[in-house]
Amino acid sequence: MGETRKIALTVNGTRHEAEVEVRLTLADFLRHTLGLTGTHLGCEHGVCGACTILFDDLSARSCLMLAVQADGHAITTVEGLAPSPDKLNPLQEAFRDNHGLQCGFCTPGMLTTLTEFLRDNPNPTEQEVRIAISGNLCRCTGYQGIVAAALDAAKRLQGLPPSPVQHGH
Amino acid sequence: MKPPPFSYHDPRTVADAVALLGRLDNAKLLAGGQSLMPMLNMRFVLPDHIIDLNRVEGLSFIRESNGALEIGAMTRQRELEFSDLVRRRCPLMHDAILEIGHRQTRNRGTLGGSLCHLDPSAELVSVAAALDATVTVQGPNGTREIKFADFPAGYLTPAIELNELVTAARFPLWPEGHGYAFVEFARRHGDFAIVSAAALLTEDASGKITRASVTLGGMGTAPVRATAVEQALVGNVPDDKLLRDACESCRTFEALDDVHAPAAYRQHLATVMARRALEQAHVRLPSAGKATAH
Numbered sequence: 001m002g003e004t005r006k007i008a009l010t011v012n013g014t015r016h017e018a019e020v021e022v023r024l025t026l027a028d029f030l031r032h033t034l035g036l037t038g039t040h041l042g043c044e045h046g047v048c049g050a051c052t053i054l055f056d057d058l059s060a061r062s063c064l065m066l067a068v069q070a071d072g073h074a075i076t077t078v079e080g081l082a083p084s085p086d087k088l089n090p091l092q093e094a095f096r097d098n099h100g101l102q103c104g105f106c107t108p109g110m111l112t113t114l115t116e117f118l119r120d121n122p123n124p125t126e127q128e129v130r131i132a133i134s135g136n137l138c139r140c141t142g143y144q145g146i147v148a149a150a151l152d153a154a155k156r157l158q159g160l161p162p163s164p165v166q167h168g169h
Numbered sequence: 170m171k172p173p174p175f176s177y178h179d180p181r182t183v184a185d186a187v188a189l190l191g192r193l194d195n196a197k198l199l200a201g202g203q204s205l206m207p208m209l210n211m212r213f214v215l216p217d218h219i220i221d222l223n224r225v226e227g228l229s230f231i232r233e234s235n236g237a238l239e240i241g242a243m244t245r246q247r248e249l250e251f252s253d254l255v256r257r258r259c260p261l262m263h264d265a266i267l268e269i270g271h272r273q274t275r276n277r278g279t280l281g282g283s284l285c286h287l288d289p290s291a292e293l294v295s296v297a298a299a300l301d302a303t304v305t306v307q308g309p310n311g312t313r314e315i316k317f318a319d320f321p322a323g324y325l326t327p328a329i330e331l332n333e334l335v336t337a338a339r340f341p342l343w344p345e346g347h348g349y350a351f352v353e354f355a356r357r358h359g360d361f362a363i364v365s366a367a368a369l370l371t372e373d374a375s376g377k378i379t380r381a382s383v384t385l386g387g388m389g390t391a392p393v394r395a396t397a398v399e400q401a402l403v404g405n406v407p408d409d410k411l412l413r414d415a416c417e418s419c420r421t422f423e424a425l426d427d428v429h430a431p432a433a434y435r436q437h438l439a440t441v442m443a444r445r446a447l448e449q450a451h452v453r454l455p456s457a458g459k460a461t462a463h
Contacts, residue, residue: 002174002175003174003175003176003177005177022175022176022177022219023171023172023173023174023175023177023209025171025172025206025210028171044170044171044210045170045206045207045210045211046203046206046207046274049271049273052273055276055277058247058276059272059273059276060273060276060277061203061273061274061277063206063210064202064203064206064207064274064277065202065206065277066172066177066202066206066221068177068179068221069202069221069223113272113273116272117272130358131358132272134271134357134358134359135270135271135272135273135274135359
């Protein structure tokens with residue numbers, strides 16, 4: 001093991017302390033040290049967006065950060081989005097109802113990206129949603145279901161009734 | 170796809186960072202990490218030391234002073250994107266920022282990181298060229314200023330010493346009511362541009378162009394100013410023919426020939442993107458609507 005450092009950070013509201021190798025990425029720290037494998041690693045060089053987390057409430061690619069850089073900061077991963085283990089949040093429910101995922105690999109990054117986006121832009125246009133997720137690659141859905149889910153989630157988060165897209169299959 | 174071993178340093182002051190740079194061999198500065206971290210993960214770079222600037226105080230600011238925007242090197246692209254000052258006083262920079270990567274990368278990426286990584290297609294690098302920016306660097310003997318025209322030393326290489334770091338850049342402001350546009354051609358939203366163009370214009374009461382700045386990104390190893398186009402416009406009222414003829418000169422710039430596009434295609438795109446940027450910039454001048462061009 002190379003050079004290490006002690007870090008203390010908050011992940012999904014829980015404080016953690018650990019001694020980490022300084023070259024360890026934040027993504028590998030979350031997955032391997034803390035066992036939070038909801039954060040996915042697709043490309044490991046900042047292209048696919050699957051590893052997106054919220055770093056002090058702002059989206060970031062955890063494969064492009066070091067764990068030591070998170071010392072003293074607050075991280076939210078996909079595991080921190082749902083209100084309880086048996087209940088999804090409105091964005092997650094909209095994904096389920098709109099076929100916003102198939103294999104689910106890109107979903108953690110999509111959800112964290114859209115959590116920040118819908119907080120900053122609660123009533124977006126379809127074009128704005130497409131730009132917001134342009135840094136997250138999905139190889140199953142063709143994006144249509146994800147865009148529909150994001151627009152539906154915006155309505156749910158504003159207290160409007162859900163309006164899932166009806167799929168013809 | 171994991172970073173190689175290195176020693177990690179996270180200084181709190183610029184002076185400490187400069188001292189580390191002077192003392193350590195084969196050290197790399199880590200700013201927002203949106204270029205260096207992929208290069209580490211892929212082991213394109215193998216530094217013995219990483220000097221992380223994210224905890225250095227005093228490098229994140231945006232202020233107007235003496236007719237210029239002064240921006241700290243560690244100012245995030247996100248902060249530039251949401252800055253009222255930038256949007257109001259330097260709308261070219263605001264428009265260019267929206268073309269940089271994605272929300273997740275702009276939340277981390279910094280001005281200083283973009284300038285020093287010096288990707289030939291990088292938006293902030295083109296903006297610095299378009300506005301004749303000045304880069305401030307600090308080394309063991311104090312600070313010095315480098316005109317942006319002298320800043321690129323080669324591909325991905327800024328003209329700074331190994332013991333110097335960029336602390337800020339000054340972007341001279343254009344007068345209220347100037348025309349501006351930043352356009353780029355990329356295969357997908359957020360990709361690096363194959364060719365980009367930045368245009369700035371001012372005019373007199375009769376609609377004649379009094380000052381022009383045209384910059385092409387993605388052509389060679391650094392952005393280039395299309396001075397022939399600038400000269401062809403000044404003193405004239407632009408119309409379709411003038412813009413088309415003037416931008417034809419962009420075809421003669423040297424261009425990269427790579428997997429994304431052959432040189433001849435980039436040269437063709439340069440004529441098109443320069444014209445589109447100028448058309449947009451011209452429409453944003455006060456004479457728009459009165460002019461004959463459209």
